[in-house]
Amino acid sequence: MKKNILVVDDSESIRELVGNSLENAGYFVLKGINGKDGVEVLRNFDDNVSLIITDLFMPEMDGIDLIREVRKDSIYKFVPILMLTTESQAEKKLEGKKAGATGWMVKPFEEGKLLRIVKKVIG
Amino acid sequence: MENLHNIYLEEAEDLFSKIEESLLLLEKAPDDSSLIAEVFRSMHTLKGSSSMYGSNKVADFVHNLETIYDKVRGREIDLSQPIIEATFKSLDHLKKIVESPDIPDPIDAKYHEKLTAEILGLLDESEGTDKITTQVQGTKRKTFLISFTPDKDIFTNGTKPILLIDELTDLGTSQVFSYMEKGLSSKKYDPKKCYTSWDILLVADEDENPIKDVFIFVEETSKISVTKVFDGNLLSLPEFTSQLPPVDLNGNRLTLKTVKSFISKIPKKVLEMQEEENEIMEIDVTEEVAVEETQKTQGSEESITSIRVASDKLDELMNQVSELVTTQAGLSMYSENNFDPVLNAIADNVEKLSRQLRDIAFEMTLIQISNLFRRFNRVTRDISNQLGKAVKFVTEGGETELDKKIIDSLSDPLMHLIRNSLDHGIESREERIKTGKPEKGTIKLSSYYSGAKVYIQIEDDGRGIDAEKIREKAITNRLISKDDKLSEKEIFDLIFVPGFSLAKSVTDISGRGVGMDVVKKNILDIRGDISVESKMGQGTKITLGLPLTLSVIDGLLVKVQSTSFIVPLVDIKKCFEIKREELSNDFNELIKLEDDKIPYLDLRKEFLIKDEDVPAKVSIILLENESNRIAVCVDSIVGEYQAVLKPVGKYYRNQEFVSGATILGDGSIALVLDAYKIIARKIVKQKKSA
Numbered sequence: 001m002k003k004n005i006l007v008v009d010d011s012e013s014i015r016e017l018v019g020n021s022l023e024n025a026g027y028f029v030l031k032g033i034n035g036k037d038g039v040e041v042l043r044n045f046d047d048n049v050s051l052i053i054t055d056l057f058m059p060e061m062d063g064i065d066l067i068r069e070v071r072k073d074s075i076y077k078f079v080p081i082l083m084l085t086t087e088s089q090a091e092k093k094l095e096g097k098k099a100g101a102t103g104w105m106v107k108p109f110e111e112g113k114l115l116r117i118v119k120k121v122i123g
Numbered sequence: 124m125e126n127l128h129n130i131y132l133e134e135a136e137d138l139f140s141k142i143e144e145s146l147l148l149l150e151k152a153p154d155d156s157s158l159i160a161e162v163f164r165s166m167h168t169l170k171g172s173s174s175m176y177g178s179n180k181v182a183d184f185v186h187n188l189e190t191i192y193d194k195v196r197g198r199e200i201d202l203s204q205p206i207i208e209a210t211f212k213s214l215d216h217l218k219k220i221v222e223s224p225d226i227p228d229p230i231d232a233k234y235h236e237k238l239t240a241e242i243l244g245l246l247d248e249s250e251g252t253d254k255i256t257t258q259v260q261g262t263k264r265k266t267f268l269i270s271f272t273p274d275k276d277i278f279t280n281g282t283k284p285i286l287l288i289d290e291l292t293d294l295g296t297s298q299v300f301s302y303m304e305k306g307l308s309s310k311k312y313d314p315k316k317c318y319t320s321w322d323i324l325l326v327a328d329e330d331e332n333p334i335k336d337v338f339i340f341v342e343e344t345s346k347i348s349v350t351k352v353f354d355g356n357l358l359s360l361p362e363f364t365s366q367l368p369p370v371d372l373n374g375n376r377l378t379l380k381t382v383k384s385f386i387s388k389i390p391k392k393v394l395e396m397q398e399e400e401n402e403i404m405e406i407d408v409t410e411e412v413a414v415e416e417t418q419k420t421q422g423s424e425e426s427i428t429s430i431r432v433a434s435d436k437l438d439e440l441m442n443q444v445s446e447l448v449t450t451q452a453g454l455s456m457y458s459e460n461n462f463d464p465v466l467n468a469i470a471d472n473v474e475k476l477s478r479q480l481r482d483i484a485f486e487m488t489l490i491q492i493s494n495l496f497r498r499f500n501r502v503t504r505d506i507s508n509q510l511g512k513a514v515k516f517v518t519e520g521g522e523t524e525l526d527k528k529i530i531d532s533l534s535d536p537l538m539h540l541i542r543n544s545l546d547h548g549i550e551s552r553e554e555r556i557k558t559g560k561p562e563k564g565t566i567k568l569s570s571y572y573s574g575a576k577v578y579i580q581i582e583d584d585g586r587g588i589d590a591e592k593i594r595e596k597a598i599t600n601r602l603i604s605k606d607d608k609l610s611e612k613e614i615f616d617l618i619f620v621p622g623f624s625l626a627k628s629v630t631d632i633s634g635r636g637v638g639m640d641v642v643k644k645n646i647l648d649i650r651g652d653i654s655v656e657s658k659m660g661q662g663t664k665i666t667l668g669l670p671l672t673l674s675v676i677d678g679l680l681v682k683v684q685s686t687s688f689i690v691p692l693v694d695i696k697k698c699f700e701i702k703r704e705e706l707s708n709d710f711n712e713l714i715k716l717e718d719d720k721i722p723y724l725d726l727r728k729e730f731l732i733k734d735e736d737v738p739a740k741v742s743i744i745l746l747e748n749e750s751n752r753i754a755v756c757v758d759s760i761v762g763e764y765q766a767v768l769k770p771v772g773k774y775y776r777n778q779e780f781v782s783g784a785t786i787l788g789d790g791s792i793a794l795v796l797d798a799y800k801i802i803a804r805k806i807v808k809q810k811k812s813a
Contacts, residue, residue, distance in 0.1 A: 002572075010164075011168045011171060011172045012133075013131035013172045013175070014172050014175055016130055017175055057164050057167045057168070058164070059161075077279065078278050078281055080281035080282070080283070081280070081281050084171070086174075094343075101280060101281075102280050103339070103340035104340070107174055108174035109175075120287075120340075121281070121282070121283070123283065
């Protein structure tokens with residue numbers, strides 16, 4: 001069975017880039033355009049998601065709030081969540097971890113690194 | 124990739140205009156924090172995507188701008204007119220350089236430098252330069268002792284410690300020891316917490332850093348130490364390994380001190396030899412790899428990638444695996460009830476192994492549906508020729524994989540549906556030309572996954588089904604009365620009623636009495652469902668929803684008194700708990716849930732279970748298929764359960780709700796309920812009484 005991954009980023013180009021790489025690697029990818037949309041996509045999906053990858057700065061609802069919201073849902077209490085960060089966001093990284101994120105990925109990254117990290121958290 | 128790059132350019136364009144818009148507004152209201160945040164966010168997004176698309180110059184340039192706005196946002200500096208000016212200039216420049224990020228034009232390049240300097244000047248303090256550290260890595264084998272004590276709450280941020288151990292052991296040869304917290308009673312045990320720590324001896328070529336990197340996501344919360352204990356491979360020395368404790372450590376951590384004391388007991392000579400060997404090995408290894416590689420290339424031409432196996436052997440394998448899964452469930456249950464760490468570990472292992480074995484066995488019984496689709500290609504051609512119709516046959520999603528048994532039993536129903544489409548759906552050439560449709564009709568056979576199901580669709584662009592005609596026919600056949608108001612969907616469902624055929628004359632191709640009712644029965648037999656959509660003059664679409672496999676279902680284990688039932692998880696919408704009085708108040712067998720009245724089925728009543736110790740609360744399981752909902756009442760919900768489906772004996776053949784039975788871990792039997800049949804019957808009953 002394909003594993004489902006939710007990718008949330010307000011940048012379409014990043015969504016597509018990350019989505020494409022994951023799809024080529026055999027995952028099923030769902031996409032959200034901001035935190036709020038991501039949560040909605042998750043709630044309307046009739047299957048479980050194995051991993052959530054989220055950007056931090058987004059309009060409507062940012063990544064940290066997305067993580068908090070997701071962790072409230074009993075189904076997603078223990079699902080891995082990766083943050084997409086830039087090199088300068090050390091504090092944000094900590095805030096995200098406190099909110100319940102599993103790990104992070106610093107932009108820019110190439111496909112190989114993305115897949116390695118994904119594998120690291122979902123096996 | 125080309126396509127993705129275009130998305131990036133379009134997005135950059137969007138962001139530029141967004142920033143410009145906000146800046147213009149900011150000129151009038153420089154304190155508007157939401158506008159500043161907006162500019163910052165847009166710049167951040169632009170930086171992120173530029174760096175991902177390889178435009179580092181753009182990314183660096185935007186980074187500086189972003190830093191300014193970060194400071195503005197943090198009220199460290201004010202948004203001054205010079206900053207706004209510089210931003211506008213930068214935007215114009217950026218528009219140019221996103222298209223050609225290498226900045227080939229020397230004039231542009233100069234301007235780029237000038238602007239960068241200007242922006243850096245605006246920043247109070249320039250960024251510190253990155254320290255570049257180079258490390259010379261040795262390639263000698265080393266033995267490390269790694270101790271990993273996870274934070275107890277490590278699961279709550281989605282970390283799976285076992286994956287980290289896997290990653291670590293992939294780095295080289297290893298010996299993993301685990302330590303479980305002492306004095307843990309089953310009462311105190313909280314499954315959401317991690318009570319295990321690990322000590323690992325790892326032999327690798329790496330330095331300490333790549334090993335530490337494995338723990339990068341957990342280093343702040345967990346205790347991790349990585350220590351090199353020996354230059355060389357300790358695990359290859361029997362003098363060392365014979366001293367090692369058992370993998371569960373007998374309740375004591377493997378400390379650095381212990382390992383050092385083990386090393387000190389190894390004769391010096393052996394140690395020296397090992398160090399020398401280490402050097403020789405390096406050369407050996409490279410040679411070995413080379414040899415292996417040549418073997419690989421030679422072998423790949425001749426090696427056999429697949430073998431044929433008789434399908435009854437596969438069936439036998441599946442049967443045995445199913446038995447194994449059942450037995451394992453018994454073992455797991457026993458070990459859970461008897462808290463014994465060793466037994467637990469064994470049971471967990473058996474569970475893991477049998478799960479893997481089951482998955483592999485399943486995969487072996489899956490075949491691509493294209494095998495089946497291909498068969499219809501020829502049939503369509505022959506029949507359309509026979510009928511004098513021009514038909515294009517298209518297939519899609521042939522790579523979808525399904526249980527062989529399901530594919531086998533799909534052949535007849537699909538054949539019937541395709542014949543129907545060809546015979547009744549697609550019009551004659553003349554008729555198609557008259558109605559302005561392309562001369563050639565199209566029949567599309569497609570397949571796709573969605574959720575835990577596989578869908579197969581047969582779609583034609585023919586004349587469609589006349590709902591009015593079906594209604595009339597149903598009235599003459601006394602299936603419905605004149606005043607019945609039916610939705611279009613309900614009307615279409617009538618074609619599945621036995622003996623209902625719309626064909627005016629019996630042709631060779633279809634309409635020989637073997638009707639849609641048989642198709643439906645065949646599909647229901649493999650736990651599937653069928654639905655029809657049709658538009659007059661435009662075509663018909665028939666959708667089959669099928670389970671991935673017949674032999675195992677994910678279900679919810681529920682109880683009424685001491686009797687267990689399994690409800691398939693795919694059909695469950697929600698679970699509730701209500702007071703029993705709320706049920707008995709209603710003669711119509713309806714309960715109110717979320718402002719909606721829903722028909723219910725009390726399993727206690729249906730299965731004539733004695734009314735002893737009736738609990739005050741009832742658990743309600745809400746089943747849903749397409750548009751119909753029904754509630755099933757049980758005493759309690761035990762939890763999710765993977766049921767290996769066994770057929771029930773012939774005495775049960777005519778019962779209405781049960782699709783099979785399964786043996787639970789404790790050896791008792793649970794009936795597997797058929798949600799589709801329950802809903803269908805209840806809805807009919809409801810209609811009759813209404």
